[in-house]
Amino acid sequence: MELSGTSEKTVTARAAGLVACTRCTRAWPIETQVCGRCGAKLVSRDENSLQRVWALWIVGLMCYVPANVYPMLRTQQLFQVDESTIIGGAVDLAHYGAFGIATIILVASVVIPLGKFWAIAFLAVSVRSGRGFASHHRLLMYEVVEYIGRWSMIDIFVVAILSALVQLQGLASITPGPAAFFFALSVIFTMLSAQAFDPRMIWDAQADDDEAL
Amino acid sequence: MADVSHVSRGPLEGLIVCPVCDATYQLQRPKNGERAVCGRCHKVLIAPRRKAGVQIIAVAVAVVVLIIAASVFPFLSISAAGRSNAVSILDAALTFTEGPMLVLALLTAGFIIFVPLLRMLLTMYVLIPVVLDRPPARHAIRAFRLSEAMRPWSMAEIFALGCAVALVKVADLATVSFGPAFWMFGVLVVLVIVQDGFLCKWSVWNSLEHPKRQ
Numbered sequence: 070m071e072l073s074g075t076s077e078k079t080v081t082a083r084a085a086g087l088v089a090c091t092r093c094t095r096a097w098p099i100e101t102q103v104c105g106r107c108g109a110k111l112v113s114r115d116e117n118s119l120q121r122v123w124a125l126w127i128v129g130l131m132c133y134v135p136a137n138v139y140p141m142l143r144t145q146q147l148f149q150v151d152e153s154t155i156i157g158g159a160v161d162l163a164h165y166g167a168f169g170i171a172t173i174i175l176v177a178s179v180v181i182p183l184g185k186f187w188a189i190a191f192l193a194v195s196v197r198s199g200r201g202f203a204s205h206h207r208l209l210m211y212e213v214v215e216y217i218g219r220w221s222m223i224d225i226f227v228v229a230i231l232s233a234l235v236q237l238q239g240l241a242s243i244t245p246g247p248a249a250f251f252f253a254l255s256v257i258f259t260m261l262s263a264q265a266f267d268p269r270m271i272w273d274a275q276a277d278d279d280e281a282l
Numbered sequence: 283m284a285d286v287s288h289v290s291r292g293p294l295e296g297l298i299v300c301p302v303c304d305a306t307y308q309l310q311r312p313k314n315g316e317r318a319v320c321g322r323c324h325k326v327l328i329a330p331r332r333k334a335g336v337q338i339i340a341v342a343v344a345v346v347v348l349i350i351a352a353s354v355f356p357f358l359s360i361s362a363a364g365r366s367n368a369v370s371i372l373d374a375a376l377t378f379t380e381g382p383m384l385v386l387a388l389l390t391a392g393f394i395i396f397v398p399l400l401r402m403l404l405t406m407y408v409l410i411p412v413v414l415d416r417p418p419a420r421h422a423i424r425a426f427r428l429s430e431a432m433r434p435w436s437m438a439e440i441f442a443l444g445c446a447v448a449l450v451k452v453a454d455l456a457t458v459s460f461g462p463a464f465w466m467f468g469v470l471v472v473l474v475i476v477q478d479g480f481l482c483k484w485s486v487w488n489s490l491e492h493p494k495r496q
């Protein structure tokens with residue numbers, strides 16, 4: 070069942086002189102400051118959110134660079150020490166024939182983070198300029214960023230499991246490299262950046278597009 | 283300008299606003315098992331289920347037991363050339379111990395053990411009085427708010443996929459065997475995902491606002 074009569078033009082809370090609680094979906098008169106139901110701060114449109122989005126985005130990107138330059142894993146086998154970066158590790162796996170796992174690592178550690186940086190930047194720019202894709206594309210991107218971004222953390226967990234598990238004295242041992250630290254920070258900051266984004270601005274941009282037609 | 287008269291009529295309590303796109307609707311509570319979806323952006327706004335409260339509490343109890351058990355018991359063990367090593371999930375989380383790595387250890391432990399655990403405890407704290415038709419627990423609103431804020435940081439299911447990847451990576455280095463905690467953790471991940479499907483946030487907020495009417 071859908072809540073709306075689809076023939077009716079949707080009315081935003083802002084147009085109706087109301088402000089919505091984004092946490093519990095309750096409506097309040099527009100001058101209300103705090104939601105009376107759940108206590109969330111009410112803002113009709115979070116105009117400052119883009120600044121926070123960009124600040125967190127930049128920190129995330131700055132952490133992503135050393136995450137790819139420094140080694141992620143240090144493998145010691147007998148007298149031989151191997152250091153591998155994120156991409157190097159995936160390439161090694163592919164050499165052994167583990168293409169599936171190599172793909173998972175590459176997608177989680179390279180494709181998703183880079184896609185996420187691009188998507189957040191695109192959304193932040195496009196709601197400002199009001200141009201770009203149709204808003205269902207923008208929304209799709211927003212959802213991808215929201216729900217898929219956290220899966221990048223998988224590489225950190227792999228490193229954690231390997232380093233704890235592979236401790237066979239004298240035979241083989243694995244220790245985490247500095248990249249793990251930067252990579253985790255990068256994922257956390259991009260998640261925070263995505264959370265800071267106010268998705269209602271996507272729809273405002275779309276409504277402006279419609280009026281211009 | 284759109285006609286807003288059909289929206290602004292009546293008390294505000296009878297409205298629901300989509301948090302993603304700001305579309306405003308007259309509240310129509312769907313029947314159990316049905317869903318109210320935003321007509322503009324297709325976000326699910328209300329999805330009540332029969333006995334959802336009891337089911338969620340039951341799952342939460344199971345998850346708490348499983349998390350504690352899975353963190354303590356051995357989880358994976360490997361052996362090669364007569365040497366072996368067994369680790370628990372807590373060991374895996376706390377593996378980063380030097381300098382800045384300690385921060386990473388705490389974060390990892392938080393994401394896979396403490397955040398999921400705390401979310402379940404908060405969920406029980408909020409829902410048990412609601413299910414029993416009692417007035418809400420003290421600070422229930424704050425508790426539910428915290429639980430919802432922690433939702434994206436609860437990463438048990440990601441850790442589970444991480445295990446699969448790690449297994450393949452060590453497979454040619456040593457023999458890997460699964461401890462009891464591995465299977466517990468598998469069950470736990472399924473339960474966490476199932477529970478997420480049961481929980482209708484709107485119904486919880488509504489029952490916290492109108493405890494008697496539930």
Ligand SMILES: [Zn+2]
Binds near residue numbers: 090091104105107
């Ligand atoms: Zn609220």
Ligand SMILES: [Zn+2]
Binds near residue numbers: 301303305320323324
């Ligand atoms: Zn919507």
